[in-house]
Amino acid sequence: MGRGTNLPAVGGYNQTVILDLIRRSGDGASRVELAQQTGLSAQTISNISRRLLDSGMVREAGKSIVGPGKPRTILQLSPEGRYAVGVHLDPSVITFVLLGLEGQVVAHSRSRTPSDVRPADVVRRIASAVGALIESSGVPRDRIIGLGIASPGPIDRERGVVLDAPLLVGWKRVLLRDALLEATGLPVLLEKDVTAAAVAELWTTARRDRDNLVFFYYGTGFGVGIALNHEVVRGRSGNAGEAGHILTHTPPGRDAPACTCGRRGCVGTAIMPVHLVGEAIRAGVLAAPPGPLDAAAVDELFTHLARKAEAEGPARQILREAARAASDALVTVLNLLDVDTVVFGGPFWSRVSDVFLADIPRMLAKDPALLRVHPVTVTASSIGEDVAAVGAACLVLDNALSPRPSALLIST
Ligand SMILES: [Zn+2]
Known part of the structure; x- marks a missing residue:
């Protein structure tokens, strides 16, 4: 302080x-x-x-x-003194929240990310959805201090640029912050999705036992948000948390899927919803969709897969393999960072939560590679699927409310 x-x-x-x-x-x-x-x-x-x-x-x-x-x-x-808008752009779904000064969600909405994700179209849709959200909330516009947007990385946080999001086709060096500023008239902050999710966990819980955590982000892609000593870790360029290429162990007799990096067994690919759905189709657990296996089809089929996995059988086995890969990667992350809390969340999380929360603590407990110097709490985010959007809005509030030496330098 x-x-x-x-x-x-x-x-x-x-x-x-x-x-x-x-x-x-x-x-x-x-x-x-x-x-x-x-x-x-x-x-x-x-x-x-x-x-x-x-x-x-x-x-x-x-x-x-x-x-x-x-x-x-x-x-x-x-609580009604000021508000911030939070937007989370995931390759399959866009989430919008309006957050009050105490971190309370006063309005939220969600829409499917268009399959044609040309940046200019996405910006136009976001601006109109933000306008509708503010309108529906009844909050006077002059009480809204800004908009935070959480985006897949890599990003250039300082310049507000989405550099080359692998799952948003055609997104190379998109000046998202300035485009949204122009389209909404609100000051805009850009943050990587996994980091925004970690911010939401820190900001909305006063619990000091959550000072050292990793947020296991399960969306169209996978990453970890990191907080150490109650501060989020962004790294040199705001891109910390890329954990998708952590190699996981493949049981004998199984083929690990090939990753974009050329290796086999990368956790990001092994647990990716599109991969699990594809595997379920190949195994005859799910029927192939009539059209292409695009984001909308994956979203729908993933729900079917999760429902089938409620009972023992091949669907459950596919999710259990994903939980095993996730647990493998978590051991590396936990040992590396010495954190004591794992929080799960993200757009695809709730559908696998029963399987993952039943299996992963058990797998961690048995893993000889895990360093056992303190207990590790494994839990689901209490904020739910809005978490990255809430975190993006928290950043705007935090920017306005928290004193920083850098602000002191600017004002003098
Ligand atoms: Zn890889």
Whole structure:
């Protein structure tokens, strides 16, 4: 937690320090407490509080009586004070949420990603869906501070560019941030999908036992979002978390699928929904679709596969093999990062959750390669399929609410 400074030129920084303290306090904080915690003068605290109250970001919430002195007025974050839009672009589905200041979802919607994913068309669809979402929520537009978009990587986070998303055909160096800014009129932040999902887990749970986690993201592709010591890990370029080429062990007598990298046994390919559906068709578990095996067909057939896997049989066996590959890869990730929590989620997660949550803890427990220095909690995201969109919106709120030394440098 940074201390404040009384220099008038950095009023904006002090304001975010105060907002951040109020947000983290949970039940709210009094002006006296804020002065004590920041080292700012009573007059500075009073001025900033007035500005925050006037802007509607903070509200007065009753009085607290501490000792013999005058009762203190408690300042709390006002959940309806500001909002952020979160969008998650997955190759098969686009998710939209509107998030209030306390991280509460006030509206959400979902649509299938068009099979013709020309960037300009996708941007137009996103802009119109965002407009409809805001309209339906009844939230005044001037309370929306920005839009966060979670996209498959690799990305150039600083420039807001989707570089070459392998599963979005034709997406090479797409200037997504600027295109969305132009189409919606909102400031835009771009984040990699897996990182956004990890942000959502950190932001929406106050639990300190989740400071070191990996988010196992199961979408059209696979990756991990990483948080260490309550900070997400982005790496040099914002592309940390590419775990798809971790090699997994193939049982004797089985053929591992060939990966785009030329190897066999890469976890990303082994657990990819399109691969599992293809295997189920070849094994006669599912009927081949009448048309091409495109994203819509995979989505539908994957639901059938998961339903069949509720009972023992070949469908269950296909998902159990996927769980085994996932568990194999997790051992590498857990040993490498020394985290104690695995959170599962993503657009395809809920359909495999029963099988994965039954099998993976058991597989991890038996794996001789796993370093056993502390227990590891394996759990599903409580946010559900909106998680990456929620995380993208959290980033916008976080950007506005959290004090950073970089903001201090800019304002001076
Ligand atoms: Zn590979």
